[in-house]
Amino acid sequence: MTAEYQVHEQVAVLSLHNPPVNGLGLATRIALLAGLQRALADSSIGAIVIAGAGKVFCGGADIREFGLPTALAEPNLLDLIDQVEASPKPVVVALHGVCMGGGTELALGAAYRVVQRGTQIGLPEVKIGLVPGAGGTQRLPRAIGLAPALNMIVTGNPMLADNLAKIPGQQMIDLLVDGDLIAAAVAFAQSKSALAAPKLRESKVAAVDADQVLQQARAAAAPQFPAQAACIACVEAALRQPFDEGIAFERAAFANLMDTPESRALRHAFFAERAAAKIADVPESTPLRTVRQVGVIGAGTMGVGIAMNFLNVGLPVVILETSEAVLQRGLATIQKNYQSSVRKGMLTEEKLAQRLALLTPSLEYAALADCDLIIEAVFEEMSVKEWVFRQIDAIAKPGAILASNTSTLNIDQIAQFTSRPQDVIGLHFFSPANIMRLLEVVRGKHTAKDVLATAMALAKQIKKLAVVSGVCDGFIGNRMIEQYSRQAGFLLEEGALPAQIDAAMERFGFAMGPFRMSDLAGNDIGWAIRKRRYIEQPEISYPQVFDRLCEAGRFGQKTSAGWYDYQPGDRSAHSSAAVDAMVIRVSADLGITRRAISDTEIVERLVYALVNEGAHILEEGIASKAGDIDMVYVNGYGFPLYRGGPMHYAREVGLSQVLETMHGFAAADTQNRQKAAWIAAPLMTRLAESGVGFS
Numbered sequence: 001m002t003a004e005y006q007v008h009e010q011v012a013v014l015s016l017h018n019p020p021v022n023g024l025g026l027a028t029r030i031a032l033l034a035g036l037q038r039a040l041a042d043s044s045i046g047a048i049v050i051a052g053a054g055k056v057f058c059g060g061a062d063i064r065e066f067g068l069p070t071a072l073a074e075p076n077l078l079d080l081i082d083q084v085e086a087s088p089k090p091v092v093v094a095l096h097g098v099c100m101g102g103g104t105e106l107a108l109g110a111a112y113r114v115v116q117r118g119t120q121i122g123l124p125e126v127k128i129g130l131v132p133g134a135g136g137t138q139r140l141p142r143a144i145g146l147a148p149a150l151n152m153i154v155t156g157n158p159m160l161a162d163n164l165a166k167i168p169g170q171q172m173i174d175l176l177v178d179g180d181l182i183a184a185a186v187a188f189a190q191s192k193s194a195l196a197a198p199k200l201r202e203s204k205v206a207a208v209d210a211d212q213v214l215q216q217a218r219a220a221a222a223p224q225f226p227a228q229a230a231c232i233a234c235v236e237a238a239l240r241q242p243f244d245e246g247i248a249f250e251r252a253a254f255a256n257l258m259d260t261p262e263s264r265a266l267r268h269a270f271f272a273e274r275a276a277a278k279i280a281d282v283p284e285s286t287p288l289r290t291v292r293q294v295g296v297i298g299a300g301t302m303g304v305g306i307a308m309n310f311l312n313v314g315l316p317v318v319i320l321e322t323s324e325a326v327l328q329r330g331l332a333t334i335q336k337n338y339q340s341s342v343r344k345g346m347l348t349e350e351k352l353a354q355r356l357a358l359l360t361p362s363l364e365y366a367a368l369a370d371c372d373l374i375i376e377a378v379f380e381e382m383s384v385k386e387w388v389f390r391q392i393d394a395i396a397k398p399g400a401i402l403a404s405n406t407s408t409l410n411i412d413q414i415a416q417f418t419s420r421p422q423d424v425i426g427l428h429f430f431s432p433a434n435i436m437r438l439l440e441v442v443r444g445k446h447t448a449k450d451v452l453a454t455a456m457a458l459a460k461q462i463k464k465l466a467v468v469s470g471v472c473d474g475f476i477g478n479r480m481i482e483q484y485s486r487q488a489g490f491l492l493e494e495g496a497l498p499a500q501i502d503a504a505m506e507r508f509g510f511a512m513g514p515f516r517m518s519d520l521a522g523n524d525i526g527w528a529i530r531k532r533r534y535i536e537q538p539e540i541s542y543p544q545v546f547d548r549l550c551e552a553g554r555f556g557q558k559t560s561a562g563w564y565d566y567q568p569g570d571r572s573a574h575s576s577a578a579v580d581a582m583v584i585r586v587s588a589d590l591g592i593t594r595r596a597i598s599d600t601e602i603v604e605r606l607v608y609a610l611v612n613e614g615a616h617i618l619e620e621g622i623a624s625k626a627g628d629i630d631m632v633y634v635n636g637y638g639f640p641l642y643r644g645g646p647m648h649y650a651r652e653v654g655l656s657q658v659l660e661t662m663h664g665f666a667a668a669d670t671q672n673r674q675k676a677a678w679i680a681a682p683l684m685t686r687l688a689e690s691g692v693g694f695s
């Protein structure tokens, strides 16, 4: 059933019933229209209420219908809303929980809106690179006025009904309800049945300083997100044009945007994010382990951030260190971070006290005995990890999940230090761990399915985007970034300078170019990894500039000198004449004649290196979906969201084109130092030949 029909005292109540969020798919639209027609044909019915069954009124279009012909099949949403608006009997929508996108547009077509307090109402279409396409840009400004409507439509962020109701002169919310919503909506409908129903299409858009408001919105719109400018233009049409012309303008804008690379990328990201939570061989019905208390070992850079994630959602945390002094330093960092949130008005003193009260510092492993999840974030040394995991194994209760935050070490090997490898998993947080949204969940050879399912659920609870990775050196993200960084280094030796490469990548849309990023993370981290590789994998060649920089003690921001110069306490990067001279000297030492390198080459070399390594990762089953790789890059490495991630971007460019360019790079590599980087992953060649992309 997709819409229930009931009669309450001469009022027909139509309830959307399409779990999980009452999406407005074709069957639901047909059922709603049928219900409306039945109510209109029945002379005993005086008014109509449209409500939502379950926890929400309506989440909008049915995303399962995206891109399918049924999305546009009759009755389409515009027609349905027109019929609701044209109803000779008053239609009242009863909103609760969440009302988004098409749900909000449907609600705006009704004569009246009775709304439960706490309901979130929004038009989030801009977040997938679109404008609302069923009249939302025309009716919302008429309902709440120009500036508030612009804000909601251009940001895509929802507003609380309680706040919408406070907008002076608003026609969005006729009644805010605390108790029984349906009873209130029915009573409201009965009180209105004799009156002519108001129609938003007949209202004017209330606006103060309209030109200035629109000008400010245009100035703030991000050019790489064309949907923002289109939203502003549609709202302006609502202000300046008759309703029907505004609707036509909105339709045209919607159709234009559907085919932009930006919207394709954003829609890809939308689906990829949801798909990342699904693991093919771990059914959603997998029972979860209960996690009531968390242990964190190590109160260094990562440990404190990791602990905060759990405190933030009310889970008690025991944090363990080796000495009182280091422990106190870690606690002070947590306090400082929270205090900064209080200063910014993001946290109350009361909440701060509650969170700190959940934290138990300790120097004894015995304190972890009651923890259901223990995460270690100690030094990145296998011998230290071994010692720590043997301690945890001896003390942790049966069934506790034992996690490592290691960036590079082998989880399967770590699991062997315990008597329970099925309980061991990698939880690779990104720095700063209390802020970065990405979490790589590393599935070991023996990791139990319920451990994996519990880790994914916990990630959601602490508001992280979890992506599953298999075990390999660097997992998905760092294994790929190594290829990217190597290309950046080779380009230095061939003729580029750090600032040119960073600028080219930042223009492409990366949050930070590779050298500014490396200075932030610490250049010594890569140095330690390379030293290990020189012994374990001598066949890999690295740009010599990397070691030269570290030999000069230029570890990055922490030493006020890296690829750039820094003033103490200031993160702004200044080009360094010493580094530029060093780069030029290395080229000479290698016998390379430096050449001018274009920004296009910089972008292609770095991004295609990511793509090729990503294809290997996919082929080896380290990532199970191309979208997972994209989500790692967009959420953890600053890859531009509006390009969808490296694998989606390669598809947009065309895999054959990417391969051809890679062949050119291989041919130009006369010193043969980059060979492995440009040997195409067989998967990529196969997909290019069959003319499809990675997904």
Ligand code: NAD
Binding pocket: 297, 298, 299, 300, 301, 302, 303, 320, 321, 322, 326, 376, 377, 378, 379, 380, 381, 384, 387, 388, 405, 406, 407, 408, 428, 429, 430, 431, 521
């Ligand atoms: P850090 O040096 O800042 O902190 C490590 C802490 O562990 C230190 O405070 C140390 O005193 C403590 N420690 C060492 N041995 C211990 C033991 N036996 N028992 C209890 N505490 C012990 O290091 P970090 O940057 O926080 O890195 C920790 C882990 O997280 C490493 O495995 C690292 O690879 C990983 N990681 C780091 C980053 C990052 O950007 N820093 C990102 C992701 C993952």
